[in-house]
Every structure is written in structure tokens, then in C-alpha cells.
Amino acid sequence: MKFLRYLPLAALAVMTASCSKDNDANQQSKLEVRLMDAPGDYSRVVLDVRQIEVHLQDASSPDGWQLLPFQAQTINVLEYVNGKSALLVSTDFEPGDIREIRLLLGPDSYLIGRDGQRYDLKTPSGQSSGVKLKLDNVSLQERETYQLLLDFDVARSIVERGNWKPGNDKKERYLLKPVIRVVAQDLRGGLRGTATPAAAMPQVLAIRSSITVPDTFSTAADASGSFQLSNLPSGTYRVELFPTTTAPTGQAAYRSVVQPNVTVTNDKVTELGSIRLQ
Template sequence: MKVNSQKVSLSLIMCLLCSILIFSCSKRDANNTGKSKVQIRLTDSPDPDVREVWVDVKDVLINMGDSNWTSVADAHTGEYNLLDLTNGKDTILADAEIPAGKISQIRLLLGDNNYIITNSGDKISLTTPSAQQSGLKVQINQDVTGGQLYRLILDFDAGKSIVKAGNSGKYILKPVIRVISFVPSGGNLKGVVLPDSVRTAIYAINGMDTVASTYTDTLNGNFFFNDIPSGSYSLSYLPEDTSFKATQQNVSVVLGQTAVADTVILKK
């Protein structure tokens, strides 16, 4: 099989999910809108002409409109077979806080172990000279407002990005990436249950459906639901100590905002 007869066409979606987390703590500003929560997700769609496509991710960086590039904390670096991330599957590349403000660019830094496996079993290395030196830059230029949650979707067109280097038999990865959308997505919900010594399960119920559930922490009785659909919810509380009881309360979650439930006092 000739290498140049292989048609490499696939989509790589990275979901950049930015949510502003507001924590209830007596020693911090209750609104705490100076930080945004960033999740970068990786997914793909199937390609019948290629068995595997491996990308070596070394770092994920972000630029907030100045000359400084900052590595996203706790990035999940490593080698990813993009064709494992199909049919709704994805993987988290990064999950960290960034300052609220304006996202100018993001950059994906690749290593040198990038390659494809054809259906005939041939392994073809992909060199990435520009990526190794400065990373794959994507222009974003979008404001991130405190208290809001955003989702950024990027399309990585590998069909246009894998280029044969003349008659050398080598292939170069020159990524073609475009922004598909950048919109607010979902909302957050937080609250407090007292006494904080009683660990309590909280269920967010919309109509007949339990959309999400969580537990209070053991320090302050805080709870937090991240990125749930907007709408009206009934909160049901179930203390681990069944001698305590609590009544349900209703709360509305608005797209891109953090709703605050009334503090619940457990009673025997």
C-alpha cells in the first residue's frame, strides 16, 4: 500500500470548559470572581481509512492577552490515540484555574512521538517541528466573565494537517485548527447545610429526574454543583445521621451563573 494513497480525515474536538467557581469561606471573598475553572477535553470522530492516530501531548498553555504564556496546572500530558475518543467519548487534558479576563490564545505543545497506523498495519511517523518549538497556537480572543461558565470547541482537521514532505517519504504534522463555537454552557449551584458535623447528601431534582447529586464537605457544610442545565430544581437533603431531617427547597439555575441556595438547618 502506498502511503500517499491513504486518505487521513478525522476531527479532533477539544472542549474548553471555563467555569467560575465561587467558594463560601469566611477568610475569602464570597464572590471570588477572580478565578475561572478551565477544563480542556479531547475527542474525535471515526475514520475508516486509518486504524490509529497518536498525538504526543507535552504541555497545554494559555495566554490571557499579554506576552506571557502559562502552563495549565495539572495538565494530563501523554500519548493519545485519537481514534479511541469516538462516539461521544472524550478525555480531559487539563483541569485548572485561570484568572478571569480575556483568553487571547491557547497553545498545545507536542512531543516527537506522533504517528499514524494505517489499516495495513504500517506505522508512519509524523514530525512536528513547529509544534515542538513553540506549540500549536489557536486564536481565541474572548472575554471570560466572573461567575460564568463557557465551553470552547476547536476542530482539528487532520486531513489537512498531515502533509507529505516531497519525495522524502516523510510526513509532517502541520495542524489546521479552527474555532467552532464559544458560548456559555450550563450553570452552577452552591449552598450550605448546618450543622457541618452531619454529612449530608444533596439531590438536585428537575421534575421527575435527579439531575445531579453531591455531598457536603466536612469543614463548613458546603456543597457545590458544577455545570448543570439551567432550570428549576427541588433540592432534597438526606443526612447520614437519620435522626436529622431537612425540608426540600426550590431554586432556579440560570445559564452561565452561580445560584446560591438558602442555608439549610438540620433538625432532629
């Protein structure tokens, strides 16, 4: 404490600000928003998603909407079936309750039918006020990852006008009335193992291969060779270990190791056991 008395005030300010930022970072949650789909009888169904927001107050309050860091894009939802999902948002987030999530859709949603023709999808309510989805008991805790999985039901979301006939304006055939189920969960899956020899000091990658665009999570083995990855979403992973040192003279060279088809489930840590790199 005597040492601190002799520090310049500017240095103390920098140290205080740095500690404050570190503490804030340690108290953050992480929020993921993903989209998946149930198959439908079309070649393509493309959603024009412009914004994603969450509501942090009671539903009756018009305030409390927070814009999430999402890049506007068109998404062919039929690419994300059979366990595959599209990562829309992954961001640090203040711990607390989330009441609703809202998707604002643009005018460029469309489908390609089995006839190969393009049909625009009109969204009467979604284009003006957004598609609002209520959330029950979603509370983000410090240092935890929370996932909102938007399960889009193509068959129920696309409505064909009863009076439309071939030869009529293609833009008038279908309406888009999104039916989306929200699956909310804490991500508490994980995996761990031990690399031998520990002197190889490997980097460890866990690549979730069960989605269209794989997620990659990384860590490094400690001095004893142990490693663990936490807050992983459920799925099938490819685990890769890359030595960062060179074996001593006279010993076999360290090698990279790949373990495919590693299953991670929520609320469970998958044990990989001892992995030899030599």
C-alpha cells in the same frame, strides 16, 4: 465591633487572610480545555502533547503566556469521536480575556495505518514554537465555567509526502500539520429536582456518560429535598441519588435511585421533577 478590639493581632491577621482567600475563591472562573476528533482513515493517531498554554495579551505581545496545569501525555485522538471528548485541563482561572491557546507537541506523535504499520508524524512547526490557535471574544466571567473545545481534523492534519514509496523510511511518509477548530462556550447547562422524602438527605451525583472518561459532578439535597447542579457541559448524564440517613422505624427503607439518559443542553436547566427514594 467591640469584640474585635479585644482579639489578639495574630487572630485578626488570620481572620483577614481567611476572608481574603474566600473572596478570591468566589471571584474565580473555571477553565476547561477538551479535545475531540473527526474520524480519519487510520487505526490510531497518537499526539504527543507536552504543554498547553494560553495567551492573555494582544497577539503582537511576546509576553502574557500562561502555562496551564496539564500532565504531558500521548493521546489517541481517534478515541474521541462522535461526541466524546478528552478532558485535558480543568482549573480555577482569573476572570479576563484569553487571546490564544498553544499546544506544544513532542517528537513521539505517530499513527498506525490500516496496514498495521507504525509511521512517525513529523511536526515541523509544532515541535518548536507550538500549535497556536487564535480565540475570538473569549472572556471569562467571575464564578462561571468556560470550555475551550479543540476539534482536531485528522483527515486535513495528516499530510502524506508525494515522493514517498513503499520500502522508504517509514519515518518520512507523513507530516503532521494540525488543523484544529476551537469551539468556545460558557457552560450554563444545569439540572435540578426534588428528592422525597426530604429526610433522606441524599447525595446527588451527575455522571456525564457521553464521553470516554466520564465526568462526575456532585451536590446534596437541602432540607426541603431540593437540589441543583449548575455550570454543566452539554451531554448525556446518569443521575444517582444516595440517601445519607435511615428511615424511621415502621417506615419503608430509603433506597438509592438512578436516572439514566438525562440530557443537559447549554443555557437550559433540565427539570427532573420529584424523585422518590422510598
